[in-house]
Amino acid sequence: xxxxxxxxxxxxxxxxxxxxxxxxxxxxxxxxxxxxxxxxxxxxxxxxxxxxxxxxxxxxxxxxxxxxxxxxxxxxxxxxxxxxxxxxxxxxxxxxxxxxxxxxxxxxxxxxxxxxxxxxxxxxxxxxxxxxxxxxxxxxxxxxxxxxxxxxxxxxxxx
Amino acid sequence: xxxxxxxxxxxxxxxxxxxxxxxxxxxxxxxxxxxxxxxxxxxxxxxxxxxxxxxxxxxxxxxxxxxxxxxxxxxxxxxxxxxxxxxxxxxxxxxxxxxxxxxxxxxxxxxxxxxxxxxxxxxxxxxxxxxxxxxxxxxxxxxxxxxxxxxxxxxxxxxxxxxxxxxxxxxxxxxxxxxxxxxxxxxxxxxxxxxxxxxxxxxxxxxxxxxxxxxxxxxxxxxxxxxxxxxxxxxxxxxxxx
Numbered sequence: 570x571x572x573x574x575x576x577x578x579x580x581x582x583x584x585x586x587x588x589x590x591x592x593x594x595x596x597x598x599x600x601x602x603x604x605x606x607x608x609x610x611x612x613x614x615x616x617x618x619x620x621x622x623x624x625x626x627x628x629x630x631x632x633x634x635x636x637x638x639x640x641x642x643x644x645x646x647x648x649x650x651x652x653x654x655x656x657x658x659x660x661x662x663x664x665x666x667x668x669x670x671x672x673x674x675x676x677x678x679x680x681x682x683x684x685x686x687x688x689x690x691x692x693x694x695x696x697x698x699x700x701x702x703x704x705x706x707x708x709x710x711x712x713x714x715x716x717x718x719x720x721x722x723x724x725x726x727x728x
Numbered sequence: 729x730x731x732x733x734x735x736x737x738x739x740x741x742x743x744x745x746x747x748x749x750x751x752x753x754x755x756x757x758x759x760x761x762x763x764x765x766x767x768x769x770x771x772x773x774x775x776x777x778x779x780x781x782x783x784x785x786x787x788x789x790x791x792x793x794x795x796x797x798x799x800x801x802x803x804x805x806x807x808x809x810x811x812x813x814x815x816x817x818x819x820x821x822x823x824x825x826x827x828x829x830x831x832x833x834x835x836x837x838x839x840x841x842x843x844x845x846x847x848x849x850x851x852x853x854x855x856x857x858x859x860x861x862x863x864x865x866x867x868x869x870x871x872x873x874x875x876x877x878x879x880x881x882x883x884x885x886x887x888x889x890x891x892x893x894x895x896x897x898x899x900x901x902x903x904x905x906x907x908x909x910x911x912x913x914x915x916x917x918x919x920x921x922x923x924x925x926x927x928x929x930x931x932x933x934x935x936x937x938x939x940x941x942x943x944x945x946x947x948x949x950x951x952x953x954x955x956x957x958x959x960x961x962x963x964x965x966x967x968x969x970x
Binding site for chain 1: 782783784785786787788789837838840841842844845847848849850
C-alpha cells in the first residue's frame, strides 16, 4: 500500500477559547496546504481514504486536501496520540493519507520504516510536510519512498 | 427547534449537536423509535452545516452515522404498515441486522472521534453560509428540472429530495422560512417510502409470493411520481413568480 503521512500546516498560537484542540490554521498555513495539495495533485497523488485527527488544525488541513480524496474522509482519534496498531485497523484503502501531529507522525514513520519509535528524530516533520511510505502496513515493513518538505510541495504547486 | 436568528449573528452548531448528543443514548437503548429518527435528522442537519462551512472533514463520518440510523428508521416506517406476513417476518429479521449495525456504530471509536471533532468546529460567518446556500439552491433547481422531464422516473425525484433536504436545512440554519420546502420534502418523502418498500420486497427471499404487493407498490409509485412532479412544478412556478 501507499501511505502518506502528513503533518498539519501552521496554526495560530492560541485559539480564542484557549484550548489547544481548537487552534485553527493561519492564513499562511491555509495557503501552504492549498499549494501543497496542488503540488501533490501534479505528482499524481490520490487517496482512497484520508484519515485525520479530531483537532481543528488537522481537520482544516484535511479539508484543504479533500480534492485529492477519491473515497472517504474519516476522523480517527488514534492520530492524536501515540501511534498504535489500532490506527492500522482504520486504514482500509490502498492509498491512504493520515493527517496528524508531532511527535506522533515522526514516531509513526520510524515505527513503520525502522520498526523502532526511538528513531523518530530521523523523521522529523515540519508543519505541512508529507512522507510517502510503501509496503505492508506493519512495523518495520514499509519503505520511505519520498519525504517532501512544505517548501518543495509549495514550489510544485505554484501557479 | 425553530429559533429566530438575528441577521448578523454567526451560525453556531451547538443546538443540533446537543440534539444529537441527547438522542444518541435513546437510540442506543431502543426504547422508542423517535431516538433513531432524531439521530438521523440531527446528523443530516450537521452535515448541511459543514456544507455551508465548506468543510469536508466530519461529513463522511456524519453520513456514515446517518446511514446506519436510516437503515433502522426505513424499516421502522415500513413495519408500521399492513404487510403480507412473510414479508413482515423477513423485515423484522432485517431490522435486527440494521439495529445491530447501528449499535455497533453508536459504540464505536469513530463516533467518539466524530463527537470530539465537533467540539472544535468553529462558528460560521452568516454571509459565507448564505453564499453557499445559493449553490445548494442552484443544485436543487437543476435536479428539479431534470425530474420534471416526463421521461424521468423515481430516481430523479430521490435526487431532488436529497438536494431539497440540504436546502431546507441550510435555510433552517439561516433562520429562513422553510414551510414550502418542508411540504415539498414531505411529499417526496412519501414517494421514497414507497420506493424503499418496493426495493425491499424485491430483495426479500419471499419476493415470488409478493406479486400482488409489488403490483400495488408499482401503482402507488406511479401515482406518487405524478403527484410529486405536479408539486415540484408548482413550487418552482411559484418561486419564479416571486
